[in-house]
Amino acid sequence: xxxxxxxxxxxxxxxxxCVGLSARYPQEKPQENPALPKVRGQCExxxxxxxxxxxxSRHAQAWVSETFAxxxxxxxxxxxxxxxxxxxxxxxxxxxxxxxxxxxxxHGIDCMSCxxxxxxxxxxxxxxxxxxxxxxxxxxxxxxxxxxxxxCHEVFGTYDSFKQTQWAKDPRGCINCHxxxxxxxxxxxxxxLPVRKARVHKFEGATPEMFQKGVKVExxxxxxxxxxxxxxxxVGHTFPTGPEQVVAIVDVRLLKAGAEVGKKQELLADNxxxxxSDTRLQxxxxxxxxxxxxxxxxxxxxxxxxxxxxxxxxxxxxxxxxMRVKL
Numbered sequence: 001x002x003x004x005x006x007x008x009x010x011x012x013x014x015x016x017x018c019v020g021l022s023a024r025y026p027q028e029k030p031q032e033n034p035a036l037p038k039v040r041g042q043c044e045x046x047x048x049x050x051x052x053x054x055x056x057s058r059h060a061q062a063w064v065s066e067t068f069a070x071x072x073x074x075x076x077x078x079x080x081x082x083x084x085x086x087x088x089x090x091x092x093x094x095x096x097x098x099x100x101x102x103x104x105x106x107h108g109i110d111c112m113s114c115x116x117x118x119x120x121x122x123x124x125x126x127x128x129x130x131x132x133x134x135x136x137x138x139x140x141x142x143x144x145x146x147x148x149x150x151x152c153h154e155v156f157g158t159y160d161s162f163k164q165t166q167w168a169k170d171p172r173g174c175i176n177c178h179x180x181x182x183x184x185x186x187x188x189x190x191x192x193l194p195v196r197k198a199r200v201h202k203f204e205g206a207t208p209e210m211f212q213k214g215v216k217v218e219x220x221x222x223x224x225x226x227x228x229x230x231x232x233x234x235v236g237h238t239f240p241t242g243p244e245q246v247v248a249i250v251d252v253r254l255l256k257a258g259a260e261v262g263k264k265q266e267l268l269a270d271n272x273x274x275x276x277s278d279t280r281l282q283x284x285x286x287x288x289x290x291x292x293x294x295x296x297x298x299x300x301x302x303x304x305x306x307x308x309x310x311x312x313x314x315x316x317x318x319x320x321x322x323m324r325v326k327l
Contacts, residue, residue: 043112053200058205062109086098086101086113146162178205207320208321212321215231215232221325227290231285262293
């Protein structure tokens with residue numbers, strides 16, 4: 001018998017755009033840095049690491065991803081579109097649903113989406129004014145707070161779920177998980193800039209590392225069954241979270257001499273529109289899944305799968321957790 005523990009922390013989804021400050025120096029033209037992603041406003045010229053982070057994020061893929069196209073009938077469901085290619089949130093203000101921009105939608109949720117306002121100023125947490133910056137810098141006390149993230153992430157209940165948890169007591173409860181702190185210069189400049197605390201702009205959600213942090217998983221034999229125990233210990237919302245197309249699967253395969261003799265899958269999803277049930281793991285919830293040991297198995301494989309669309313095949317799911325249990 002073997003027991004193991006894992007965990008997960010998904011989606012307090014933090015809708016922070018990458019740093020939109022784009023001071024330009026003659027010797028550092030965007031075309032001279034082909035490895036850098038292109039960002040509206042040329043923010044990548046100086047804010048290189050933030051741009052590289054963003055290019056790896058789902059914010060960068062918000063408009064062009066396969067699952068977004070699947071979920072919106074090829075982008076025809078109008079209510080879904082504005083948050084995937086928004087005009088700057090600060091045009092209307094945090095908490096107000098943004099408008100869909102008319103151009104360069106392929107950039108998804110980018111630097112300007114979060115940092116720029118209607119007057120061409122750039123908002124952040126510092127308020128310092130670099131000499132060559134293309135627009136004024138505004139120190140905004142609401143920047144990076146869950147009120148900002150909730151502007152878009154309230155649509156499918158993530159923000160409402162979060163507000164019921166202990167993490168909502170911290171105004172920056174979302175980004176503390178989804179934008180961890182690192183120490184590095186906030187930008188490049190000819191004279192150099194000091195190392196300081198900054199935020200990673202990858203906006204990671206359903207990753208194995210975050211899963212390990214947030215959900216404890218134990219698996220052990222109990223009489224004639226395998227018991228898989230899940231406990232949400234560090235997740236500020238349901239697992240999984242997001243629109244109803246986003247699902248997770250507890251996948252258990254029973255093996256005998258390496259051959260499969262039985263299996264069980266339990267879906268964690270918002271099925272209210274289908275059968276009236278919401279089977280997602282709630283914050284702080286403990287759950288036991290019992291798998292009968294049919295076929296005299298000698299081993300079990302337990303996996304937690306995550307899908308951005310429930311119609312994706314299992315081989316396209318992200319594996320958040322996997323272990324083998326001797327029976």
